[in-house]
Amino acid sequence: MVLAVFLLLFLFIVGPTVFILNTFTESIGGYLANIVPMSFRTASYGDSAFVSGWTIFYWAWWISWAPFVGVFIARISRGRTIREFVFGVILAPSVVSFVWFSVLGGSAINLQLTGAANLSELASANQPAALFSTLQQFPLFWLTALIAIILVALFFISGADAASVVMGMLSSRGDLHPKAWNIIVWGVFTGAAAAVCLLAGAIQGSVDAALLALQSVAIASAAPFVLILIGLCVSILKALREEQVPGAVQGRAAPEPGRAMSRPRGTTAPQQMSAENPEDQRGYRD
Template sequence: MLTWLQRRLGLQTIPGVFFTSAGVAALFVALAIPFDTAVAESFGQLTGWVAHHLGWFYILAVSALLIFLLGLAVSRYGNIRLGADDSRPDYSNLTWFTMLFAAGIGTILMFWGVAEPISHFAHPPFDGVTAESERAASDAMTLALYHFGLHTWTIFAMPGLAIGYFAYRHHLPMRISSLFYPILGERAFGPWGWAVDVVAVLGTLFGVATSLGLGTLQLNSGLSYLFGAPTNALVQISLIVVITSIAATSVALGLDKGVRRLSQINIVLAMALLGFVLLVGPTVFIAEGMVQSVGDYLSALPWLAFWTETYRETEWQRQWTLFYWAWTISWAPYVGIFIARISRGRTIREFVGGVLFAPTAFTLVWFGVFGLSAIEAEMSGQLSLAVQVQQDPSVAIFAFLEGLPLSGVAAALSVAIIVIFFTTSSDSASLVIDMLTRRDDQPSLVRQRIFWAAAQGGIAASLLLAGGLDALQNVITSLGLPFCILLLFMAIALLRALRADYRGFSVDELVRGRVYPDVEGTAEAKQAKQETGDVSEATARH
């Protein structure tokens, strides 16, 4: 039935993955718009249950994966390359680090660079800490780095490392289902594998839609600041339509002409804004604060990584840490594939060290410049940011820029950066989703990529109508759980494969003599060939 529907529509897909993912997304939009209150309440209850019963699982899983990756890097497996033993990296270290920044972190930093430190500074989550005190400022920076430092990049690095290893060293398709070949065997290329890819597609859809929703709220605040535009649902839906249209145009142009050029432009603009704030802001205070923040973060990390609010029972961790981990996990398939594509030829030690520590260092600089500047302005009485951020975190960066010279120019630059960041996130995610929903030997059709860009916009609009920021947080916290479980199974599959690799055995022996199917030998390819009378057996790959 699905194969017939694919032919009628002229698509190039894996029908089970494409139509299941598209159907779930369409069903959500169809229910969320007319029944927005009911949908918001349902996900609110589900999120409450997940946070209460499984919040500890999120905390433990991400911290365990960080320990696992660091252990791999220093272990005997650290010298194994993502590719043949004689392969070398495709990009220089500097180019590679720059491309890691473009993997999507900019969308998060623009929204929370001011909002999170100020929020924790004004409302400390720890008992006995006085609001807006020196201790509150230190804790605010530590928590911001905890949320956007090593743990965030652990979630991205785990699928990136596994995808790169299996794709470049064992020539498997660059899909999430391929990572489970050591566990599932050839079932990874049938319904079991398709189910894994559906989870990855839905996670990416809702994760990017959440980012698009947050970006829309922030853009609405920016336009209100610059031009007095009203802040309401109509303006926000209009912004989503505009951003989705730009993303669809970019994704239609393809990776080189669309995504790459927009990414390059945005990195230059973001660095210009960063440099501007550093120069006109409290430069010495920023430098001193960054040095101290490194020590505070490293000293607090061992206990903070396993802190679960056991004795407090507040909503703080649900609203902050659990939301961040679930949000990041939902991005993991998309960012993981992106990182894998630029990391061929690197050793596991180089990969883990670069992916974990280089973006974390940039995060320190970003929060040091924006977060510390905002805290200093609040402490000195120059600005009153805490009340504004408490009411609406999307206004944070614009309220902060208002206290700097050339505030109008800086705010306009911020609006442009936000638009491009969220556009590149949407079009890059559309390319990755298209890759996850079709075979490697099938062409990438423009209309399929545009469909996924439109789906992200539709979900984002539905979430905003269903309750704004609270709905975004509730939906993503609930839906991040399945892929969090998949991340742990990824680690198990990767470790099994590395053990066989190190001992000189092929990973095929882990699945009792089965061979790696090449792209033409997967279950879906065989089915397609049977329909044309051209059937061939899989070729062994070692």
């Protein structure tokens, strides 16, 4: 996290700061204005390559990750309120994503517009190289490139580690602390799956072929899980309705703050303990 913040601040300071700020502001407005129509876009009257390659793919991608991410976040969020959960899982990551894409994407777009680098052509031929070509246009390239490599490795390892822990939990009948060997086995399987995808691309001589195979697997695995997610949405609404208010008695609503509970009819209020009440002074006299 520290390395990511350092890289972000470095590019923001040495890069086109004003352009980045304008990009951030305009991107938020464009996102809020287009999120609803783009969510219902099916490209029925035009080319559907963008919708299938980006929108639907990333929907399927996150749906396929939902079991692992959901269980892991629930595990580390134990004891948190729903408000804290929504802020930490939805709002804060969204804001960080806006800032991250505005800084790195804005810097790259500015280089393209000013003619400092032809990143669009480079990204079409070799997409990973576009990142390092962007960093090369700014000072201390050796340092920023090293940080970028470390961040890519750390982000992949942290994601694979979380998935391994969750799969270990699921294969241990819900044990929150699965055995180390169980986690290692699932980690090896995850790394092997990634190696197979890379090997498939190397055999066919194209990285795009490996990515296409990965996209097909993600969409195929996510399709049946959509029905499970719908059931989970219904179940959480049902669970929230059945959730008791802290301090409430079964079958009776909790009293409002500052308001005394009503007494059954025909009963009197208990006497307050005071120095003037002789009954309260029992045991204190000689």
